[in-house]
Amino acid sequence: MNRLRLVLLAVGGTGLAALLVAACLGLPGFGGRSHPYGARAVHASLTRHTANTIASVNFDQRAYDTLGEMSILFAAVLGCVVLLRQARDEHRAQPQPAEVARPVRRYALIVLPVALVTGLYVVAHGQLSPGGGFQGGVVAATALHLLYLGADYRALERVRPLAVFETSDALAVSTYLVLGAAGVLAGTSFLANTLLPYGTFNTLSSGGTVPLLNAAVGMEVASAVVVLLANFLDQAVEIEEEHGS
Amino acid sequence: MSDAVIVVALLLTAASATAAVAQRDPARQALVLSVLGSVLAVLFTVLQAPDVGLSQLAVGAALTPLLIMLSVRKVRRRGRTHDAAAKDGAR
Protein backbone atom coordinates (compact mmCIF):
# COMPACT_ATOMS: atom_id res chain seq x y z
CA MET A 1 0.00 0.00 0.00
CA ASN A 2 2.64 2.45 1.09
CA ARG A 3 5.07 1.40 -1.65
CA LEU A 4 2.31 1.67 -4.22
CA ARG A 5 1.63 5.19 -3.08
CA LEU A 6 5.30 6.16 -3.38
CA VAL A 7 5.54 4.69 -6.89
CA LEU A 8 2.41 6.58 -7.89
CA LEU A 9 3.87 9.77 -6.42
CA ALA A 10 7.17 9.26 -8.28
CA VAL A 11 5.40 8.71 -11.62
CA GLY A 12 3.07 11.67 -11.18
CA GLY A 13 5.84 13.89 -9.83
CA THR A 14 8.14 13.10 -12.75
CA GLY A 15 5.39 13.84 -15.26
CA LEU A 16 4.49 17.09 -13.52
CA ALA A 17 8.17 18.08 -13.31
CA ALA A 18 8.65 17.48 -17.05
CA LEU A 19 5.58 19.57 -17.88
CA LEU A 20 6.64 22.36 -15.52
CA VAL A 21 10.15 22.51 -17.00
CA ALA A 22 8.69 22.62 -20.52
CA ALA A 23 6.38 25.45 -19.43
CA CYS A 24 9.30 27.35 -17.82
CA LEU A 25 11.31 27.13 -21.05
CA GLY A 26 8.34 28.56 -22.94
CA LEU A 27 7.85 31.58 -20.64
CA PRO A 28 9.18 35.00 -21.67
CA GLY A 29 12.75 35.33 -20.34
CA PHE A 30 13.36 36.53 -16.78
CA GLY A 31 14.06 40.27 -16.64
CA GLY A 32 12.62 41.05 -20.09
CA ARG A 33 11.65 44.58 -21.12
CA SER A 34 8.08 43.98 -22.28
CA HIS A 35 5.46 44.53 -19.54
CA PRO A 36 2.42 46.05 -21.31
CA TYR A 37 0.05 45.71 -18.34
CA GLY A 38 2.64 47.11 -15.95
CA ALA A 39 3.27 50.20 -18.08
CA ARG A 40 -0.48 50.92 -18.34
CA ALA A 41 -1.04 50.38 -14.60
CA VAL A 42 1.79 52.79 -13.74
CA HIS A 43 0.36 55.38 -16.12
CA ALA A 44 -3.16 55.07 -14.66
CA SER A 45 -1.78 55.32 -11.12
CA LEU A 46 0.14 58.51 -11.92
CA THR A 47 -2.88 60.18 -13.54
CA ARG A 48 -4.79 59.55 -10.30
CA HIS A 49 -1.98 60.96 -8.12
CA THR A 50 -1.29 57.70 -6.24
CA ALA A 51 2.44 57.42 -5.51
CA ASN A 52 2.39 53.71 -4.64
CA THR A 53 1.32 51.95 -7.83
CA ILE A 54 0.64 48.67 -5.99
CA ALA A 55 -1.84 50.43 -3.70
CA SER A 56 -3.46 51.96 -6.78
CA VAL A 57 -3.82 48.54 -8.42
CA ASN A 58 -5.20 47.01 -5.22
CA PHE A 59 -7.62 49.72 -4.14
CA ASP A 60 -8.50 51.49 -7.37
CA GLN A 61 -7.88 49.61 -10.61
CA ARG A 62 -8.67 46.17 -9.17
CA ALA A 63 -10.64 47.18 -6.07
CA TYR A 64 -13.25 44.56 -6.87
CA ASP A 65 -10.65 41.79 -6.38
CA THR A 66 -9.74 43.23 -3.00
CA LEU A 67 -13.42 43.06 -2.03
CA GLY A 68 -13.35 39.34 -2.84
CA GLU A 69 -10.17 38.90 -0.84
CA MET A 70 -11.68 40.70 2.15
CA SER A 71 -14.71 38.42 1.97
CA ILE A 72 -12.41 35.38 1.95
CA LEU A 73 -10.59 36.68 5.02
CA PHE A 74 -13.88 37.47 6.77
CA ALA A 75 -15.36 34.06 5.96
CA ALA A 76 -12.19 32.22 7.01
CA VAL A 77 -12.11 33.99 10.37
CA LEU A 78 -15.81 33.20 10.83
CA GLY A 79 -15.05 29.54 10.04
CA CYS A 80 -12.21 29.47 12.57
CA VAL A 81 -14.40 31.00 15.27
CA VAL A 82 -17.07 28.36 14.65
CA LEU A 83 -14.57 25.48 14.53
CA LEU A 84 -12.65 26.55 17.63
CA ARG A 85 -15.57 27.51 19.88
CA GLN A 86 -15.77 25.98 23.32
CA ALA A 87 -17.59 22.64 23.01
CA ARG A 88 -20.01 21.24 25.58
CA ASP A 89 -17.50 18.70 26.93
CA GLU A 90 -14.79 21.30 27.50
CA HIS A 91 -14.13 23.71 30.31
CA ARG A 92 -11.91 26.72 30.78
CA ALA A 93 -8.94 26.23 33.08
CA GLN A 94 -7.46 29.38 34.52
CA PRO A 95 -3.87 29.49 33.24
CA GLN A 96 -1.20 29.85 35.89
CA PRO A 97 0.45 33.26 36.01
CA ALA A 98 3.78 33.19 34.22
CA GLU A 99 7.15 34.23 35.54
CA VAL A 100 8.97 36.26 32.94
CA ALA A 101 12.51 37.57 33.38
CA ARG A 102 12.50 41.30 33.99
CA PRO A 103 14.49 42.38 30.88
CA VAL A 104 12.12 40.41 28.64
CA ARG A 105 9.09 41.99 30.31
CA ARG A 106 10.59 45.47 29.98
CA TYR A 107 11.48 44.87 26.31
CA ALA A 108 7.96 43.67 25.50
CA LEU A 109 6.33 46.65 27.20
CA ILE A 110 8.63 49.15 25.44
CA VAL A 111 8.33 47.56 22.00
CA LEU A 112 4.52 47.21 22.24
CA PRO A 113 3.77 50.92 21.59
CA VAL A 114 6.59 51.15 19.03
CA ALA A 115 5.11 48.22 17.09
CA LEU A 116 1.59 49.67 17.28
CA VAL A 117 2.80 53.03 15.94
CA THR A 118 4.76 51.25 13.19
CA GLY A 119 1.64 49.33 12.19
CA LEU A 120 -0.40 52.54 12.01
CA TYR A 121 2.39 54.25 10.06
CA VAL A 122 2.51 51.41 7.53
CA VAL A 123 -1.29 51.58 7.07
CA ALA A 124 -1.39 55.38 6.84
CA HIS A 125 1.42 55.62 4.26
CA GLY A 126 0.04 52.74 2.21
CA GLN A 127 -0.68 54.89 -0.84
CA LEU A 128 2.76 56.58 -0.73
CA SER A 129 5.55 54.26 0.39
CA PRO A 130 5.67 50.43 0.51
CA GLY A 131 3.00 49.14 2.85
CA GLY A 132 -0.76 49.30 3.16
CA GLY A 133 -3.71 47.90 5.00
CA PHE A 134 -2.68 44.24 4.94
CA GLN A 135 0.87 44.66 6.16
CA GLY A 136 0.14 47.32 8.75
CA GLY A 137 -2.92 45.51 10.04
CA VAL A 138 -0.98 42.31 10.70
CA VAL A 139 1.81 44.26 12.44
CA ALA A 140 -0.62 46.15 14.68
CA ALA A 141 -2.44 42.94 15.62
CA THR A 142 0.83 41.12 16.34
CA ALA A 143 1.95 44.06 18.49
CA LEU A 144 -0.97 43.54 20.84
CA HIS A 145 0.22 40.00 21.53
CA LEU A 146 3.51 41.28 22.92
CA LEU A 147 1.49 41.61 26.09
CA TYR A 148 1.17 37.81 26.18
CA LEU A 149 4.94 37.51 25.82
CA GLY A 150 5.76 40.23 28.33
CA ALA A 151 3.23 39.28 30.97
CA ASP A 152 0.75 36.40 30.67
CA TYR A 153 -2.48 35.45 28.97
CA ARG A 154 -4.71 37.00 31.62
CA ALA A 155 -3.08 40.41 31.08
CA LEU A 156 -3.79 40.12 27.37
CA GLU A 157 -7.41 39.15 27.97
CA ARG A 158 -7.96 42.23 30.12
CA VAL A 159 -6.98 44.68 27.35
CA ARG A 160 -8.60 42.76 24.50
CA PRO A 161 -12.38 43.00 24.47
CA LEU A 162 -13.07 40.41 21.79
CA ALA A 163 -16.60 41.62 21.05
CA VAL A 164 -15.21 45.03 20.06
CA PHE A 165 -12.77 43.45 17.61
CA GLU A 166 -15.44 41.20 16.13
CA THR A 167 -17.69 44.23 15.62
CA SER A 168 -14.94 46.35 14.08
CA ASP A 169 -14.11 43.47 11.72
CA ALA A 170 -17.67 43.45 10.39
CA LEU A 171 -17.82 47.25 10.42
CA ALA A 172 -14.68 47.53 8.27
CA VAL A 173 -16.08 45.16 5.65
CA SER A 174 -19.33 47.18 5.56
CA THR A 175 -17.34 50.41 5.24
CA TYR A 176 -15.61 49.02 2.17
CA LEU A 177 -18.98 48.06 0.66
CA VAL A 178 -20.53 51.44 1.48
CA LEU A 179 -17.59 53.28 -0.10
CA GLY A 180 -18.07 51.13 -3.19
CA ALA A 181 -21.80 51.75 -3.30
CA ALA A 182 -21.23 55.49 -2.88
CA GLY A 183 -19.67 55.41 -6.35
CA VAL A 184 -22.92 53.97 -7.73
CA LEU A 185 -25.00 56.64 -5.99
CA ALA A 186 -22.73 59.37 -7.34
CA GLY A 187 -23.61 58.26 -10.84
CA THR A 188 -20.54 56.22 -11.84
CA SER A 189 -19.93 52.53 -11.13
CA PHE A 190 -19.26 50.33 -8.09
CA LEU A 191 -15.88 51.10 -6.45
CA ALA A 192 -15.01 53.67 -9.14
CA ASN A 193 -12.47 56.19 -7.88
CA THR A 194 -14.36 59.32 -8.92
CA LEU A 195 -15.85 60.38 -5.60
CA LEU A 196 -13.10 62.54 -4.13
CA PRO A 197 -10.54 64.95 -5.61
CA TYR A 198 -7.21 63.26 -6.35
CA GLY A 199 -5.25 65.76 -4.23
CA THR A 200 -1.57 66.69 -4.45
CA PHE A 201 0.80 63.93 -5.59
CA ASN A 202 2.76 62.27 -2.75
CA THR A 203 0.78 63.65 0.20
CA LEU A 204 -1.25 61.68 2.75
CA SER A 205 -4.62 62.74 1.27
CA SER A 206 -3.77 62.00 -2.37
CA GLY A 207 -5.37 59.30 -4.49
CA GLY A 208 -9.11 59.90 -4.05
CA THR A 209 -10.78 56.97 -2.26
CA VAL A 210 -7.56 54.89 -2.10
CA PRO A 211 -6.57 56.00 1.45
CA LEU A 212 -10.11 55.36 2.74
CA LEU A 213 -10.35 51.86 1.26
CA ASN A 214 -6.82 51.22 2.50
CA ALA A 215 -7.78 52.24 6.04
CA ALA A 216 -10.89 50.02 5.93
CA VAL A 217 -8.76 47.04 4.88
CA GLY A 218 -6.22 47.84 7.60
CA MET A 219 -8.93 47.85 10.25
CA GLU A 220 -10.45 44.63 8.93
CA VAL A 221 -7.13 42.77 8.82
CA ALA A 222 -6.07 43.96 12.28
CA SER A 223 -9.38 42.92 13.88
CA ALA A 224 -9.47 39.64 11.97
CA VAL A 225 -5.96 38.65 13.07
CA VAL A 226 -6.70 39.56 16.69
CA VAL A 227 -9.88 37.43 16.66
CA LEU A 228 -8.07 34.56 14.92
CA LEU A 229 -5.15 34.52 17.36
CA ALA A 230 -7.54 34.87 20.31
CA ASN A 231 -9.33 31.67 19.30
CA PHE A 232 -6.10 29.74 18.82
CA LEU A 233 -4.67 31.06 22.10
CA ASP A 234 -7.88 30.06 23.92
CA GLN A 235 -7.50 26.53 22.58
CA ALA A 236 -3.79 26.30 23.33
CA VAL A 237 -3.79 27.89 26.75
CA GLU A 238 -7.22 27.84 28.39
CA ILE A 239 -9.72 25.31 27.07
CA GLU A 240 -9.35 21.77 28.37
CA GLU A 241 -11.43 18.68 27.81
CA GLU A 242 -13.22 17.02 30.69
CA HIS A 243 -11.11 14.12 31.96
CA GLY A 244 -12.31 10.62 31.21
CA SER A 245 -14.91 11.77 28.70
CA MET B 1 26.18 42.35 -10.11
CA SER B 2 22.46 42.60 -9.39
CA ASP B 3 22.17 39.11 -10.90
CA ALA B 4 24.50 37.63 -8.28
CA VAL B 5 22.34 38.74 -5.37
CA ILE B 6 19.21 37.38 -7.11
CA VAL B 7 20.88 34.00 -7.62
CA VAL B 8 22.03 33.85 -3.98
CA ALA B 9 18.54 34.73 -2.71
CA LEU B 10 16.90 32.17 -5.03
CA LEU B 11 19.25 29.35 -3.96
CA LEU B 12 18.76 30.21 -0.29
CA THR B 13 14.97 30.11 -0.79
CA ALA B 14 15.16 26.71 -2.48
CA ALA B 15 17.39 25.37 0.31
CA SER B 16 15.05 26.65 3.05
CA ALA B 17 12.03 25.16 1.29
CA THR B 18 13.76 21.78 1.10
CA ALA B 19 14.73 21.99 4.77
CA ALA B 20 11.16 22.96 5.77
CA VAL B 21 9.77 19.86 4.03
CA ALA B 22 12.49 17.58 5.41
CA GLN B 23 11.76 18.45 9.06
CA ARG B 24 9.17 15.88 10.15
CA ASP B 25 8.46 17.33 13.59
CA PRO B 26 5.95 20.22 13.26
CA ALA B 27 7.56 22.33 15.99
CA ARG B 28 10.96 22.15 14.29
CA GLN B 29 9.29 22.74 10.94
CA ALA B 30 7.77 25.95 12.30
CA LEU B 31 11.30 27.21 13.08
CA VAL B 32 12.43 26.52 9.51
CA LEU B 33 9.23 28.07 8.11
CA SER B 34 9.94 31.31 9.94
CA VAL B 35 13.45 31.33 8.40
CA LEU B 36 11.86 30.62 4.99
CA GLY B 37 9.50 33.56 5.50
CA SER B 38 12.38 35.95 6.22
CA VAL B 39 14.44 34.65 3.28
CA LEU B 40 11.45 35.06 0.96
CA ALA B 41 11.06 38.65 2.15
CA VAL B 42 14.69 39.35 1.17
CA LEU B 43 14.12 37.64 -2.21
CA PHE B 44 11.11 39.89 -2.83
CA THR B 45 13.19 42.97 -1.98
CA VAL B 46 15.79 41.81 -4.47
CA LEU B 47 13.05 41.34 -7.10
CA GLN B 48 12.00 44.97 -6.37
CA ALA B 49 8.72 44.15 -4.63
CA PRO B 50 8.97 45.82 -1.20
CA ASP B 51 5.19 45.79 -0.65
CA VAL B 52 5.06 42.04 -1.07
CA GLY B 53 8.18 41.68 1.09
CA LEU B 54 6.53 43.58 3.93
CA SER B 55 3.45 41.40 3.72
CA GLN B 56 5.55 38.22 3.65
CA LEU B 57 7.54 39.40 6.69
CA ALA B 58 4.38 40.08 8.68
CA VAL B 59 2.67 36.83 7.68
CA GLY B 60 5.53 34.39 7.10
CA ALA B 61 7.94 35.38 9.84
CA ALA B 62 5.45 35.97 12.65
CA LEU B 63 1.86 34.89 12.02
CA THR B 64 2.13 31.43 10.38
CA PRO B 65 4.80 30.04 12.78
CA LEU B 66 2.79 31.38 15.73
CA LEU B 67 -0.39 29.63 14.53
CA ILE B 68 1.49 26.37 13.92
CA MET B 69 3.17 26.50 17.34
CA LEU B 70 -0.16 27.14 19.07
CA SER B 71 -1.72 24.16 17.26
CA VAL B 72 1.24 21.94 18.20
CA ARG B 73 0.90 23.00 21.81
CA LYS B 74 -2.82 22.23 21.82
CA VAL B 75 -2.34 18.77 20.27
CA ARG B 76 0.49 17.93 22.67
CA ARG B 77 -1.41 19.17 25.72
CA ARG B 78 -4.40 17.08 24.66
CA GLY B 79 -2.14 14.03 24.45
CA ARG B 80 -0.76 14.70 27.93
CA THR B 81 -4.13 15.13 29.66
CA HIS B 82 -5.44 12.00 27.91
CA ASP B 83 -2.46 9.92 29.02
CA ALA B 84 -2.97 11.13 32.59
CA ALA B 85 -6.68 10.27 32.41
CA ALA B 86 -5.86 6.79 31.05
CA LYS B 87 -3.43 6.20 33.93
CA ASP B 88 -6.06 7.29 36.47
CA GLY B 89 -8.54 4.91 34.90
CA ALA B 90 -6.07 1.99 35.07
CA ARG B 91 -5.41 2.62 38.71
Added chain:
Amino acid sequence: MAVNGWILAATVCLGGGGAAALWGVTTGPPARRVVAQNMTTSALCPALLLLSQGYGRPAYVDLALLLALLGPVGTLVFARLLGDDLEGGRPSAWGLTWTAAGLSAVVVAAVCAATGPGRAMVKLLVVGALLIAGNVIASRALSGGFRGVRGG
Protein backbone atom coordinates in the same frame (compact mmCIF):
# COMPACT_ATOMS: atom_id res chain seq x y z
CA MET C 1 24.74 47.74 -13.67
CA ALA C 2 28.09 48.92 -12.41
CA VAL C 3 29.74 47.13 -9.53
CA ASN C 4 27.97 48.38 -6.43
CA GLY C 5 29.78 47.90 -3.12
CA TRP C 6 26.60 48.04 -1.08
CA ILE C 7 24.91 45.26 -3.04
CA LEU C 8 28.12 43.21 -2.94
CA ALA C 9 28.23 43.55 0.86
CA ALA C 10 24.53 42.62 1.05
CA THR C 11 25.17 39.51 -1.09
CA VAL C 12 27.98 38.39 1.22
CA CYS C 13 25.85 39.10 4.30
CA LEU C 14 22.85 37.27 2.85
CA GLY C 15 24.79 34.29 1.52
CA GLY C 16 27.04 33.76 4.53
CA GLY C 17 24.59 34.63 7.28
CA GLY C 18 21.62 32.96 5.63
CA ALA C 19 23.44 29.70 4.89
CA ALA C 20 24.89 29.53 8.42
CA ALA C 21 21.50 30.23 10.00
CA LEU C 22 19.81 27.64 7.79
CA TRP C 23 22.39 25.01 8.68
CA GLY C 24 22.00 25.82 12.38
CA VAL C 25 18.20 25.70 12.28
CA THR C 26 18.03 22.26 10.62
CA THR C 27 20.57 20.37 12.74
CA GLY C 28 21.33 19.83 16.38
CA PRO C 29 19.25 19.95 19.57
CA PRO C 30 16.12 22.18 19.78
CA ALA C 31 17.88 24.80 21.90
CA ARG C 32 20.51 25.42 19.24
CA ARG C 33 17.88 25.63 16.51
CA VAL C 34 16.10 28.48 18.25
CA VAL C 35 19.40 30.33 18.66
CA ALA C 36 19.98 29.93 14.90
CA GLN C 37 16.45 31.20 14.18
CA ASN C 38 17.30 34.27 16.25
CA MET C 39 20.51 34.76 14.25
CA THR C 40 18.50 34.84 11.00
CA THR C 41 17.11 38.23 12.01
CA SER C 42 20.57 39.54 12.81
CA ALA C 43 21.92 38.34 9.45
CA LEU C 44 19.06 39.37 7.16
CA CYS C 45 18.20 42.76 8.66
CA PRO C 46 21.65 44.30 7.91
CA ALA C 47 21.39 42.77 4.42
CA LEU C 48 18.07 44.59 3.90
CA LEU C 49 19.61 47.89 5.05
CA LEU C 50 22.55 47.42 2.66
CA LEU C 51 20.18 46.60 -0.21
CA SER C 52 18.10 49.71 0.47
CA GLN C 53 21.28 51.79 0.24
CA GLY C 54 22.54 49.87 -2.81
CA TYR C 55 19.33 50.39 -4.80
CA GLY C 56 19.18 54.05 -3.74
CA ARG C 57 15.66 53.61 -2.33
CA PRO C 58 15.25 54.92 1.25
CA ALA C 59 11.67 53.57 1.19
CA TYR C 60 13.03 49.99 1.42
CA VAL C 61 14.20 50.73 5.00
CA ASP C 62 10.62 49.94 6.12
CA LEU C 63 11.35 46.25 5.51
CA ALA C 64 14.36 46.33 7.82
CA LEU C 65 12.25 48.16 10.41
CA LEU C 66 9.57 45.49 10.31
CA LEU C 67 12.09 42.64 10.46
CA ALA C 68 13.87 44.26 13.42
CA LEU C 69 10.49 44.54 15.17
CA LEU C 70 8.98 41.15 14.34
CA GLY C 71 12.06 38.91 14.25
CA PRO C 72 12.76 39.03 18.01
CA VAL C 73 9.01 38.75 18.68
CA GLY C 74 8.98 35.49 16.72
CA THR C 75 11.97 34.18 18.66
CA LEU C 76 10.29 35.09 21.96
CA VAL C 77 7.20 33.16 20.84
CA PHE C 78 9.33 30.09 20.18
CA ALA C 79 11.16 30.49 23.49
CA ARG C 80 7.82 30.64 25.27
CA LEU C 81 5.96 27.85 23.51
CA LEU C 82 8.94 25.47 23.23
CA GLY C 83 9.69 25.93 26.94
CA ASP C 84 9.55 22.19 27.70
CA ASP C 85 11.89 21.19 24.86
CA LEU C 86 14.43 23.82 25.83
CA GLU C 87 14.73 22.48 29.39
CA GLY C 88 18.06 20.82 30.03
CA GLY C 89 20.31 22.40 27.43
CA ARG C 90 19.91 26.11 28.06
CA PRO C 91 21.95 27.68 25.28
CA SER C 92 24.06 30.69 26.09
CA ALA C 93 25.62 31.79 22.82
CA TRP C 94 26.85 35.14 24.05
CA GLY C 95 29.89 35.20 21.75
CA LEU C 96 27.65 34.80 18.70
CA THR C 97 25.13 37.31 20.04
CA TRP C 98 27.68 40.05 20.53
CA THR C 99 29.28 39.32 17.13
CA ALA C 100 25.86 39.74 15.49
CA ALA C 101 25.22 42.93 17.49
CA GLY C 102 28.61 44.26 16.34
CA LEU C 103 27.80 43.48 12.70
CA SER C 104 24.45 45.28 13.00
CA ALA C 105 26.12 48.32 14.60
CA VAL C 106 28.78 48.51 11.87
CA VAL C 107 26.19 48.25 9.06
CA VAL C 108 23.86 50.83 10.63
CA ALA C 109 26.80 53.22 11.17
CA ALA C 110 27.97 52.80 7.56
CA VAL C 111 24.49 53.37 6.08
CA CYS C 112 23.96 56.35 8.41
CA ALA C 113 27.25 57.87 7.26
CA ALA C 114 26.15 57.46 3.64
CA THR C 115 22.70 59.04 4.10
CA GLY C 116 23.78 62.00 6.20
CA PRO C 117 21.74 63.69 8.96
CA GLY C 118 17.98 64.02 8.64
CA ARG C 119 14.78 62.10 9.18
CA ALA C 120 16.07 59.08 7.27
CA MET C 121 18.97 58.82 9.71
CA VAL C 122 16.65 58.85 12.72
CA LYS C 123 14.74 55.93 11.19
CA LEU C 124 17.99 54.04 10.61
CA LEU C 125 19.05 54.61 14.22
CA VAL C 126 15.67 53.33 15.44
CA VAL C 127 16.12 50.21 13.30
CA GLY C 128 19.61 49.69 14.71
CA ALA C 129 18.48 50.14 18.32
CA LEU C 130 15.53 47.76 17.86
CA LEU C 131 17.70 45.18 16.12
CA ILE C 132 20.46 45.11 18.73
CA ALA C 133 18.09 45.29 21.71
CA GLY C 134 15.87 42.58 20.24
CA ASN C 135 18.80 40.31 19.53
CA VAL C 136 20.26 40.63 23.04
CA ILE C 137 16.88 40.24 24.76
CA ALA C 138 15.95 37.20 22.68
CA SER C 139 19.26 35.58 23.61
CA ARG C 140 18.56 36.42 27.24
CA ALA C 141 15.11 34.83 27.00
CA LEU C 142 16.57 31.69 25.41
CA SER C 143 19.06 31.26 28.23
CA GLY C 144 16.28 31.13 30.81
CA GLY C 145 13.91 34.07 30.44
CA PHE C 146 10.66 32.12 30.81
CA ARG C 147 11.06 30.04 33.91
CA GLY C 148 8.17 27.98 35.17
CA VAL C 149 5.78 28.94 32.38
CA ARG C 150 3.54 25.93 32.12
CA GLY C 151 -0.03 27.08 32.29
CA GLY C 152 0.45 30.42 30.53
Added chain:
Amino acid sequence: MMHVLPYLVAAYIFLTGCYGLATSRNLIHAIGCLAVCQSSTYVLLLAVGYQDGATAPVFSDLRPGSRPVVDPVVQALTLTDIVVGATVTALLLALVLQIAKRHGTVDPDELRELRG
Protein backbone atom coordinates in the same frame (compact mmCIF):
# COMPACT_ATOMS: atom_id res chain seq x y z
CA MET D 1 20.59 29.95 -17.67
CA MET D 2 19.72 33.15 -15.85
CA HIS D 3 16.61 33.75 -17.95
CA VAL D 4 14.87 30.55 -16.69
CA LEU D 5 16.51 29.96 -13.28
CA PRO D 6 13.81 31.73 -11.20
CA TYR D 7 11.01 29.80 -12.92
CA LEU D 8 12.84 26.52 -12.35
CA VAL D 9 13.35 27.39 -8.67
CA ALA D 10 9.60 28.07 -8.36
CA ALA D 11 8.81 24.71 -9.98
CA TYR D 12 11.31 22.96 -7.68
CA ILE D 13 9.78 24.53 -4.55
CA PHE D 14 6.30 23.48 -5.69
CA LEU D 15 7.37 19.87 -6.31
CA THR D 16 9.23 19.70 -2.99
CA GLY D 17 6.13 20.89 -1.17
CA CYS D 18 4.00 18.32 -3.00
CA TYR D 19 6.41 15.54 -2.02
CA GLY D 20 6.19 16.62 1.61
CA LEU D 21 2.38 16.75 1.44
CA ALA D 22 2.12 13.24 0.00
CA THR D 23 4.53 11.58 2.44
CA SER D 24 3.53 13.50 5.57
CA ARG D 25 2.72 11.54 8.73
CA ASN D 26 1.31 14.48 10.64
CA LEU D 27 -1.46 16.81 9.50
CA ILE D 28 0.21 19.89 11.03
CA HIS D 29 3.38 19.05 9.11
CA ALA D 30 1.29 18.69 5.95
CA ILE D 31 -0.06 22.20 6.44
CA GLY D 32 3.51 23.48 6.72
CA CYS D 33 4.28 21.75 3.41
CA LEU D 34 1.23 23.42 1.87
CA ALA D 35 2.67 26.77 2.98
CA VAL D 36 5.87 25.85 1.10
CA CYS D 37 3.77 25.08 -2.03
CA GLN D 38 2.08 28.46 -1.71
CA SER D 39 5.42 30.26 -1.54
CA SER D 40 6.36 28.82 -4.95
CA THR D 41 3.50 30.77 -6.53
CA TYR D 42 4.83 34.02 -5.07
CA VAL D 43 8.28 33.37 -6.56
CA LEU D 44 6.78 32.55 -9.98
CA LEU D 45 4.52 35.62 -10.10
CA LEU D 46 7.23 38.06 -9.07
CA ALA D 47 9.76 36.49 -11.45
CA VAL D 48 7.32 37.07 -14.34
CA GLY D 49 7.06 40.77 -13.49
CA TYR D 50 10.78 41.47 -12.99
CA GLN D 51 12.75 43.66 -15.39
CA ASP D 52 16.54 43.96 -15.44
CA GLY D 53 17.87 47.13 -13.85
CA ALA D 54 14.38 48.37 -12.92
CA THR D 55 13.18 49.46 -9.49
CA ALA D 56 9.93 49.27 -7.52
CA PRO D 57 6.96 51.27 -8.90
CA VAL D 58 6.68 53.28 -5.68
CA PHE D 59 7.17 56.99 -6.23
CA SER D 60 7.40 58.31 -2.67
CA ASP D 61 11.20 58.73 -3.01
CA LEU D 62 11.56 58.64 -6.79
CA ARG D 63 10.72 61.09 -9.58
CA PRO D 64 8.21 59.36 -11.94
CA GLY D 65 9.87 58.43 -15.20
CA SER D 66 13.46 58.80 -13.95
CA ARG D 67 14.10 55.03 -13.77
CA PRO D 68 12.41 52.01 -15.36
CA VAL D 69 10.02 50.20 -13.01
CA VAL D 70 8.93 46.57 -12.64
CA ASP D 71 5.38 45.32 -13.23
CA PRO D 72 3.02 46.37 -10.39
CA VAL D 73 0.10 44.15 -11.46
CA VAL D 74 1.79 40.86 -10.52
CA GLN D 75 2.91 42.41 -7.23
CA ALA D 76 -0.69 43.26 -6.35
CA LEU D 77 -1.69 39.69 -7.27
CA THR D 78 1.04 38.28 -5.03
CA LEU D 79 -0.10 40.48 -2.17
CA THR D 80 -3.61 39.00 -2.45
CA ASP D 81 -2.07 35.54 -2.73
CA ILE D 82 -0.15 35.93 0.55
CA VAL D 83 -3.16 37.10 2.54
CA VAL D 84 -5.42 34.37 1.16
CA GLY D 85 -2.64 31.80 1.81
CA ALA D 86 -2.42 32.85 5.46
CA THR D 87 -6.18 32.54 5.95
CA VAL D 88 -6.18 29.10 4.31
CA THR D 89 -3.42 28.01 6.71
CA ALA D 90 -5.42 29.28 9.69
CA LEU D 91 -8.63 27.58 8.58
CA LEU D 92 -6.86 24.25 7.94
CA LEU D 93 -5.17 24.40 11.35
CA ALA D 94 -8.56 24.94 12.98
CA LEU D 95 -9.85 21.86 11.12
CA VAL D 96 -6.85 19.83 12.30
CA LEU D 97 -7.56 20.82 15.90
CA GLN D 98 -11.14 19.56 15.43
CA ILE D 99 -9.82 16.27 14.00
CA ALA D 100 -7.44 15.90 16.94
CA LYS D 101 -10.36 16.39 19.32
CA ARG D 102 -12.76 14.01 17.58
CA HIS D 103 -10.37 11.21 16.64
CA GLY D 104 -7.47 11.65 19.05
CA THR D 105 -4.80 11.52 16.34
CA VAL D 106 -3.28 13.76 13.66
CA ASP D 107 -1.71 10.96 11.59
CA PRO D 108 -3.55 10.68 8.25
CA ASP D 109 -2.88 6.92 7.99
CA GLU D 110 -4.38 6.22 11.42
CA LEU D 111 -7.37 8.34 10.49
CA ARG D 112 -8.02 6.15 7.47
CA GLU D 113 -7.91 3.01 9.63
CA LEU D 114 -10.39 4.57 12.05
CA ARG D 115 -12.94 5.04 9.33
CA GLY D 116 -12.50 1.60 7.74
